[in-house]
Each structure stands twice: as C-alpha cells, then as structure tokens.
Amino acid sequence: xxxxxxxxxxxxxxxxxxxxxxxxxxxxxxxxxxxxxxxxxxxxxxxxxxxxxxxxxxxxxxxxxxxxxxxxxxxxxxxxxxxxxxxxxxxxxxxxxxxxxxxxxxxxxxxxxxxxxxxxxxxxxxxxxxxxxxxxxxxxxxxxxxxxxxxxxxxxxxxxxxxxxxxxxxxxxxxxxxxxxxxxxxxxxxxxxxxxxxxxxxxxxxxxxxxxxxxxxxxxxxxxxxxxxxxxxxxxxxxxxxxxxxxxxxxxxxxxxxxxxxxxxxxxxxxxxxxxxxxxxxxxxxxxxxxxxxxxxxxxxxxxxxxxxxxxxxxxxxxxxxxxxxxxxxxxxxxxxxxxxxxxxxxxxxxxxxxxxxxxxxxxxxxxxxxxxxxxxxxxxxxxxxxxxxxxxxxxx
Amino acid sequence: xxxxxxxxxxxxxxxxxxxxxxxxxxxxxxxxxxxxxxxxxxxxxxxxxxxxxxxxxxxxxxxxxxxxxxxxxxxxxxxxxxxxxxxxxxxxxxxxxxxxxxxxxxxxxxxxxxxxxxxxxxxxxxxxxxxxxxxxxxxxxxxxxxxxxxxxxxxxxxxxxxxxxxxxxxxxxxxxxxxxxxxxxxxxxxxxxxxxxxxxxxxxxxxxxxxxxxxxxxxxxxxxxxxxxxxxxxxxxxxxxxxxxxxxxxxxxxxxxxxxxxxxxxxxxxxxxxxxxxxxxxxxxxxxxxxxxxxxxxxxxxxxxxxxxxxxxxxxxxxxxxxxxxxxxxxxxxxxxxxxxxxxxxxxxxxxxxxxxxxxxxxxxxxxxxxxxxxxxxxxxxxxxxxxxxxxxxxxx
Numbered sequence: 119x120x121x122x123x124x125x126x127x128x129x130x131x132x133x134x135x136x137x138x139x140x141x142x143x144x145x146x147x148x149x150x151x152x153x154x155x156x157x158x159x160x161x162x163x164x165x166x167x168x169x170x171x172x173x174x175x176x177x178x179x180x181x182x183x184x185x186x187x188x189x190x191x192x193x194x195x196x197x198x199x200x201x202x203x204x205x206x207x208x209x210x211x212x213x214x215x216x217x218x219x220x221x222x223x224x225x226x227x228x229x230x231x232x233x234x235x236x237x238x239x240x241x242x243x244x245x246x247x248x249x250x251x252x253x254x255x256x257x258x259x260x261x262x263x264x265x266x267x268x269x270x271x272x273x274x275x276x277x278x279x280x281x282x283x284x285x286x287x288x289x290x291x292x293x294x295x296x297x298x299x300x301x302x303x304x305x306x307x308x309x310x311x312x313x314x315x316x317x318x319x320x321x322x323x324x325x326x327x328x329x330x331x332x333x334x335x336x337x338x339x340x341x342x343x344x345x346x347x348x349x350x351x352x353x354x355x356x357x358x359x360x361x362x363x364x365x366x367x368x369x370x371x372x373x374x375x376x377x378x379x380x381x382x383x384x385x386x387x388x389x390x391x392x393x394x395x396x397x398x399x400x401x402x403x404x405x406x407x408x409x410x411x412x413x414x415x416x417x418x419x420x421x422x423x424x425x426x427x428x429x430x431x432x433x434x435x436x437x438x439x440x441x442x443x444x445x446x447x448x449x450x451x452x453x454x455x456x457x458x459x460x461x462x463x464x465x466x467x468x469x470x471x472x473x474x475x476x477x478x479x480x481x482x483x484x485x486x487x488x489x490x491x492x493x494x495x496x497x498x499x500x501x502x503x504x505x506x507x508x509x510x511x512x513x514x515x
Numbered sequence: 516x517x518x519x520x521x522x523x524x525x526x527x528x529x530x531x532x533x534x535x536x537x538x539x540x541x542x543x544x545x546x547x548x549x550x551x552x553x554x555x556x557x558x559x560x561x562x563x564x565x566x567x568x569x570x571x572x573x574x575x576x577x578x579x580x581x582x583x584x585x586x587x588x589x590x591x592x593x594x595x596x597x598x599x600x601x602x603x604x605x606x607x608x609x610x611x612x613x614x615x616x617x618x619x620x621x622x623x624x625x626x627x628x629x630x631x632x633x634x635x636x637x638x639x640x641x642x643x644x645x646x647x648x649x650x651x652x653x654x655x656x657x658x659x660x661x662x663x664x665x666x667x668x669x670x671x672x673x674x675x676x677x678x679x680x681x682x683x684x685x686x687x688x689x690x691x692x693x694x695x696x697x698x699x700x701x702x703x704x705x706x707x708x709x710x711x712x713x714x715x716x717x718x719x720x721x722x723x724x725x726x727x728x729x730x731x732x733x734x735x736x737x738x739x740x741x742x743x744x745x746x747x748x749x750x751x752x753x754x755x756x757x758x759x760x761x762x763x764x765x766x767x768x769x770x771x772x773x774x775x776x777x778x779x780x781x782x783x784x785x786x787x788x789x790x791x792x793x794x795x796x797x798x799x800x801x802x803x804x805x806x807x808x809x810x811x812x813x814x815x816x817x818x819x820x821x822x823x824x825x826x827x828x829x830x831x832x833x834x835x836x837x838x839x840x841x842x843x844x845x846x847x848x849x850x851x852x853x854x855x856x857x858x859x860x861x862x863x864x865x866x867x868x869x870x871x872x873x874x875x876x877x878x879x880x881x882x883x884x885x886x887x888x889x890x891x892x893x894x895x896x897x898x899x900x901x902x903x904x905x906x907x908x909x910x911x912x
Contacts, residue, residue: 179755
C-alpha cells in the first residue's frame, strides 16, 4: 500500500536530518558542537524544576482541554507585564508552540488555502503546512538588508483568493530580525484591507538586543478579530522538553473552534503546565542576565563570522540565530562533510543547512543557520572549526 | 474573516461539551459523579510519580523526535511480555495516543481518502478525521449482538477506490467489545486482499475480562507492511495527564514518514517519557489487582443497568466503558437535564451522549456511554441517580 502524498512529500527537518551523521561521528569519538538546533544550554529555572519534585497528587489526571485554569490565569499576568492585555478566555494552552501553529493553520485555512510568510522562516512551518494541507506563499527577504519586511506592494502582489493569513515570526527564527512597530502595523493594515488573519509567532519575545522593543500583534488596535498569537515557553525558560505553548486570540469564534480541536486531543501535559506556571513569577532580573549572556554570544558569533572570507551575514537583533551565506555552492553538503570527514582535535561542528527554511526552490542553498546556544568558549571553538573547515572544504571542491 | 470549514465543522467532544453545565452545577453546590470521561480514579504507580520527584538534569531539553532511546528500548520489553516482538526502530513515541492516531491518518490518507471504522467508535476519531481531512466510513455495529464485527461482505461493501485503511479499537471504546482472534484475522485478510492498512488502537490491551485473550494486529502474520498499532499509557497506568503514547509499525517506509511528521513537532514531553519508562518494570500483579477492581465495577454497572426498565446493554468484555440504550428519545437532552435540573441529595451524574460516537447521522441518539472509572460506592450511588433521574425525566417528557 502506498503511503499518502503528504507522508511522501513532507520535508525532512533540516535541523534534525543530519543527526544520523552526527551520531556516527560521535561513535567515532568525535565531539560535536551543536549549533544546528535551538536547544539552549541555559539552566531551566529552579522554580520550574522544583514543581516536578514536589508534585504530590495521587492520580496524574487529564487537565482541561484549554489548559489548567491556574496557568491560564497566571499567563494573563505574564502578558500584562508585557503590556498585552488579554482575558483568560482568549488563551488555549497547547502542547508546545508546534501545536499552536497547527491549530492556527487548521482554524484559518481549508486544504489548499494559502498563508503568506516572509522567507527564510522557521523550517517546521513547512512540515505543519504539509500536515494541514496549507500552501505557504513565500515572501522572499534578503540577508543583505537584514531580512526586513518587503514593501506593501510586494506583499499585496502575493495575495490571492485563496490567501487566508499572513504569518510573521517576530523576533525571527532563523533571521534574528526584530520587526519595528511600523512593519507590524503595515502587515496588519494589509491584513485588514484584505480581511486576512495575522498569525504571529512570538516565542522569542524576550530575546531582543540593542534596546530594541518587541511589538506583539496583540498590541495593534483594530486587529481584535484577525490577530492570532502563538507562543511557547521552550526558549523563554530553557524548557524545550516541557512542550508547553499557547494560542491567543480575541476572536471568540476562533477560540471556540480551536477549543474543539483541543478537545479532540484532550489536554496538554498536566505536570509540565504546573511547572510552566511556576515560571511566571520569575523576576525580570532572570531575563536581564540571560539576555546579557546571549548578547555576548551574538557578538562572538558575528565577530568570528566577519573574520571569514566571503561570508555574508548581518548582526541579528533578536532570537538566538544567525543566517550566514557561505562562499560555497551547497551548504548541506558542507554541513554533512563537517560531520563525516572533518575534525579539529577530534571535534567538529553541526549547523542547519538553511535551504529548508525557504519555500522558494533553489534559494538559500549556500546558507546555514547558526543557533548561538552554547557558552562563550564553546562558541569560539565552534566558530574556529567552521573557519578551518570552510578553508579545507573550499580547497577540496 | 471566516474561519475554515474544518474549524466550523469539527465536532464538539461529546465527552467534554457538557462541561459548562457541569461547572454551573458545581457552582450551585451539586456534587457530580463523572462517568462521562475515561479518567480513572486508580492511583498512578508510585514508580512513575517518583521519577518526577527525582528528575535532576539542570536543563529540561528536547528529546529525540522518535522518543527517548531508553524508553523505546524498554517498550520493546513491554511488548515482548505480551508476545509482540518488535524492533526499537519500529516505535515512534507520540504525545499521547491522540497524536499517534493523527500521524497514522496523515501517513495513510490524502485529503478526502477514506478509513472504514466500526461504529460506535472513540468519538475523537471524528475530530482527528476533520483535522486530517479523512472521511470516516462507518461500519455500523449493534448493541444487541455485542457490537461484534460485521460479516466480510458487509465490510467489503464499504471499500471504495478512496479507502486506505480499516481502523479497529480493540478492546473497544466505547463498546467494551474484545474482538476474538478470528475477527482480527478476518479484518487483516480483507485488508491484504484490498491492499489496505489496518490501524489498530490497542490502548486498553490489559483491560480484558472473563479470561478472554487480546489479539494485537502486530500478532497477525503477513501484515508486516500493513499493520499500524497506536497505543497510550494514559489508561494502563492511570496517567492521562502525562500525554505519552506511541505508534508502532514494521513498515519501514511508513515509520520513516511518521518520523518526519514527528520531527516537525520536535519531540514528546521529556520528563513524562522518563516517568512512563519507569512503569514498564511494574510487576504483573499490578494489573491483576486493577483488573479485579474494574471487574467489580463492571459487574456493578451492568447489574444496576439491568434493574432499570427499558435499558438495552450487553456486559462489556474489555476496556471500562458500556454503551446503554435508554428508553428515551434524546440522550443528550437527558444528560444535560441531569446536570441542570436534577439531583438527589445535592448529587447528580454525568454521562457522555453516545451519538457523537457514531458517524452515521441519527444513530445512537438514545444511547449513552458510561465510563466505570469510580469506586464501588460511588458507582452504586451514580447508577441509582441515573435510575431515579430516568424515571423523573420520562414522567416529564
């Protein structure tokens, strides 16, 4: 029996598909610096881990489909700290940001409907689009101008009768771009004019450098019926393994429908929600320190990249990724070669080839995404291995 | 902006949609016996809860998309105890059984493809089918003959060019039916003849009474390429809030595709997997005692139902549900009335109206699903409230 077309066509994750090569390298005794995946090395807050340790219910029961009341009520406080005023009933807690995006796609689009997304975008949007039958219409942005949002006319040119939403990731994964408020307003204006939803992925809200300000789609007036925000605690609290996210909208009908999707899968993990709940009261100082650390890392990666001949990249303004255009033809071949055939003192480095972060065929083939999620020393070593590897690879090809 | 058709059309969960009425009743001081949802009152094994208490990693990190190696390796041992021999690479750990079913539907069906499912079936299959664009073709079974699998000809009559799979739930939720091996073999034979997958939901494997034997689809020879088993720890270890399940198949191509779906959403919850892992070594005596308890409950519910005039039901052979046909027209109206307008000593009872467990319009309207997940005394009280409520409701209507 043949598998479905979506099963055959779904993209292998560029973040994870080289893992077999990495595992083989590890078996050969090679240490790998993982800059391929946004798995921070930052410690998960003790307040959160303490919840697991102190769980004392006798029955690990289902929670409500919309999420635990105590957590949703506390999330209202979290968003209020960011000047986002929402009601507890605007929130559906999800199994990580992934499920929130899937729900947003399901709720806004029928099979074959279209969502306009600036590319490069978080690669797994491709997988979610395949799963939900959504067609991603890429709005191409360039490393040379900091992946800024293209002009209104360029956006409008992509709108068709099948367009249901514009999706933004802000701060951007993999671009590191933080959209200024005027760009969010531009996207919102175009959405309103064309009666489109705006799905805003804001999981990196806190990761904004250089004193820039993050603008939430929920901040934009007149967007009450059209704004859908997706969020996750994975990066915020270095808690990727907890799988807790949420979807927020002031559109009551949309939330009622998303609740029905949520009811079908019953509930998000119970203890993990309680653990996430404990993070809400963490003091602002926590993020100040983390941001200081990421800022140092950002500078190291950017400065080291600047030293390499022929690399094109801009200094990211947010999140913890950077896209670098390499002076080679095929970044995936290079990334695999680093794992299979190259090492410095028995160490090598792993990146995500960036092509899978684009929907336009052929674009991004010579780009990589670097996640600067390691400590300063490891980052310096990793960037040095990249530099040496690139020299050696260029000689051989 | 209009929501998508799937967002508008998705069924509200009959298990959960009456919850607002239940919450209102609670606010009025009414105690509710929840027989609407398969949330067991059985204590979660201490071995499992201890894992949460003893988690000591500093970073709550992503796990592998296919699940933690230690857990998958141990699952091989679990299935071996049930005489099911599988390889670790046949397993994808999922976020509960729900995600396993969604993955199975996505991997086997394109939008508009069909899966034949005996009805009444686990109602959330409807939601998953809406989410994945699958059309459920119901194979109607009857309470009067114990919801047994219909004849080969009746099954064959439903197969079309769009049929991609037959889906079975064994032991059955909501029917309590345990298919004899010959019926699983019949379904497998028809699947092989027509090159269809068989998706087998076996989450109630251990809940089999009267010395009957459970037959897994993975036990049937010649089905290596066509058998997909979905499983969950939720009921087995009374751990519904952990959200850990799995999908198992010996079809390598299918597993490779499901892994790509799994990679898009990154991973199932990490600590919950470790907790699930601790359950595998629980001694067989654990299930002997639980089964003895559920057997007592089964007898109470069945005996009490027999005392009520005009009720049709059969004694379930497995799982912990019973479908009862009531001598009224509209079981949903009755279930709502029990929550809104009826109580005995400030207590009432909540059931799931069974209509949502059918795909054929109009069938099951006078049936309810009872989950016998409470202790003996509570069950007796709940059944007594049902009996009194039914008398009163009949008088009024």
